[in-house]
Amino acid sequence: MEDFVIPLSDEYSDIYFVEGELSARYPYSNSMLIGDYLIDTGISPKRLKRLKKRFPINHVLLTHWHEDHISGNYIMKNVKFYCHSKDKLPIENVDKMIPLYNVHNTPVEDELKSLIEILRMQNVRVDRVFQDNDIFNIGEQFKLKVLHTPGHTAGHCAFYELNSKIAFLGDIDLTKHPYYGNLDANLIEFEKSIAKIKKLDVNVVITGHRGIINGKNNIIEEINKYEAVLRERDDRILSILAEKKTPTSLAEFKGKNVIYRKYNSAYKDFELIAELLMIEKHFEKLIKMHKIIKKDEGYVLN
Numbered sequence: 001m002e003d004f005v006i007p008l009s010d011e012y013s014d015i016y017f018v019e020g021e022l023s024a025r026y027p028y029s030n031s032m033l034i035g036d037y038l039i040d041t042g043i044s045p046k047r048l049k050r051l052k053k054r055f056p057i058n059h060v061l062l063t064h065w066h067e068d069h070i071s072g073n074y075i076m077k078n079v080k081f082y083c084h085s086k087d088k089l090p091i092e093n094v095d096k097m098i099p100l101y102n103v104h105n106t107p108v109e110d111e112l113k114s115l116i117e118i119l120r121m122q123n124v125r126v127d128r129v130f131q132d133n134d135i136f137n138i139g140e141q142f143k144l145k146v147l148h149t150p151g152h153t154a155g156h157c158a159f160y161e162l163n164s165k166i167a168f169l170g171d172i173d174l175t176k177h178p179y180y181g182n183l184d185a186n187l188i189e190f191e192k193s194i195a196k197i198k199k200l201d202v203n204v205v206i207t208g209h210r211g212i213i214n215g216k217n218n219i220i221e222e223i224n225k226y227e228a229v230l231r232e233r234d235d236r237i238l239s240i241l242a243e244k245k246t247p248t249s250l251a252e253f254k255g256k257n258v259i260y261r262k263y264n265s266a267y268k269d270f271e272l273i274a275e276l277l278m279i280e281k282h283f284e285k286l287i288k289m290h291k292i293i294k295k296d297e298g299y300v301l302n
Contacts, residue, residue: 002047002050002051002054004018004019004021004043004047005017005018005019005033005051005054005055006018006019006212008032008164008166008204008206008212009164009166009204011164012141012142012163012164013141014033014034014035014139014141014142015032015033015034015035015142015161015164015166016032016033016034017030017032017206017211017212018030018031018032018033018038018043018047018051019043019211020042020043020044020047020209021043021044021046021047022044023211024043024208024209024210024211025209026068026209027042027067027068027071027115027119028042028043028044028068029042029043029068029069029171029208029209030043030206030207030208030209030210030211031043032159032166032168032206033051033055033057034138034142034144034161035138035139035141035142036055036056036057036058036059036138037057037058037059037060037061037136037138037144038051038057038059038060038061038076039060039061039062039063039159039168039170040060040061040062040063040069040070040170040208041060041062041069041070041071041072041073041075041076042067042068042069042070042071042072042208043072044072045071045072045075045120048072048075048076049075052075052076057076057079058079058080059079059080059082059136060073060076060079060080060081060082061082061083061130061136061144061159062081062082062083062087062091063156063157063158063159063168063170063171063208064083064084064087064152064153064155064156064157064170064171065083065087065089065090065091065097065100065153065155066097066153066171067094067097067115067116067119067121068208069170069171069208070091070094070121071119071120071121073091073121073122073124074120074121074122074124076124080127080128081124081125081126081127082126082127082128082129082130083126083129083130083155083157084129084130084131084146084148084155084156084157085129085131085155086150086153086154086155086184087153087154087155087156088126088129088155091123091124091126092123092124092125092126093123094116094121094122094123095116097112097116098112098113099183100182100183100184101181101182101183101270101273101274102182102183102273102277103270103273106269106273107269108269108270108273111269111270112270130146130157131146131148132146132147132148132157133145133146133147134146135162141163142161142163142164143161143162143163144159144160144161144162145159145160145161145162146159147159147160147167147196147197147200149169149170149172149193149196149197150186150189150190150193151180151185151186151187151188151189151190151191151192151193151194152170152171152172152179152180152185152190152193153182153184153185154184154185154186156170156171156172156193157170158170158172158193158197160200160202164203164204165201165202165203165204166202166203166204166205166206167197167200167202167204167205167206168205168206168207169197169205169206169207169208170207170208171207171208171209172190172193172194172197172207172226173207173208173209173210174205174207174210174213174222174223174225174226175207175209175210175226176229177229178190178226178229178230179274179278180277180278180281181259181273181274181275181277181278182274182277183277185277185278185281186281187230187278187281187282187284187285188281188284188285188288190230191227191230191285194223194226194227197223198220198223201216202216202219203215203216205219210222233258233259233278233282234282234285234286236258237253237258237279237282237283237286238286238291238292238301240253240256240258241292241299241300241301242301244300246298246300247295247296247297247298247299247300248298248299248300249297249298249299250276250279250280250283250298250299251276252298253275253276253279254272254275254276255272258275258279259274259275259278259279260275283299290302
């Protein structure tokens with residue numbers, strides 16, 4: 001057994017946590033292997049090649065279109081690819097990521113194109129799109145249920161194995177850094193998806209960037225912490241608006257560390273763009289909650 005491939009159940013064989021390189025820090029992510037189905041391909045090219053030698057993989061399920069989850073697609077020859085219909089376009093044409101990240105005609109566009117080349121990302125044909133509540137029958141042991149959990153991307157999905165009660169949550173990643181910084185993201189939908197996950201009867205979860213979390217109580221505790229990060233971001237935005245006597249525009253939030261408490265020097269230009277997109281999604285939520293209103297070219301407390 002490879003040291004990055006860990007069995008998830010004593011009772012059910014052929015279901016494994018597959019840890020991404022660098023402990024699944026970007027640009028890598030974790031995967032789950034269930035029978036001959038692999039969820040996501042971002043563990044790193046080296047690990048993916050080792051995994052293929054050890055296990056037969058005939059199907060790849062993709063949680064969403066982000067590069068750290070699909071970068072190994074080019075390695076997976078002669079397999080069938082599956083994703084949600086709303087994320088199909090940038091998986092089949094990786095150049096479509098650029099407008100979705102809102103970096104077109106910025107210096108970040110060239111950086112993203114360079115990253116796509118470095119990761120050797122390639123377009124793949126999606127053989128089938130899945131929808132919420134679809135079931136994949138895998139061998140004689142497993143029934144893997146698709147859970148459409150939009151917000152992180154429009155077509156983001158989690159997967160829940162009904163018999164073992166093990167779930168792969170993708171980038172509802174239960175880290176300290178919830179992300180919804182692309183144009184097809186939606187914070188309101190993201191919070192609904194988190195609530196959906198919270199209702200699952202699960203014994204074990206793994207995510208794109210966290211290790212194994214065991215036990216229902218521990219899982220709920222981690223989800224609560226994750227939700228609290230979103231509320232803290234709401235509070236920071238409301239606090240900034242409360243300090244100003246005049247309407248505050250979105251542009252005035254640039255570089256205020258509302259989302260990123262410290263910018264990563266390697267990705268700062270990208271993070272500044274993503275941060276404004278995420279703040280804008282908080283505005284949409286806070287307007288719907290009647291906590292702020294749009295006035296002139298900015299926003300004020302209601």
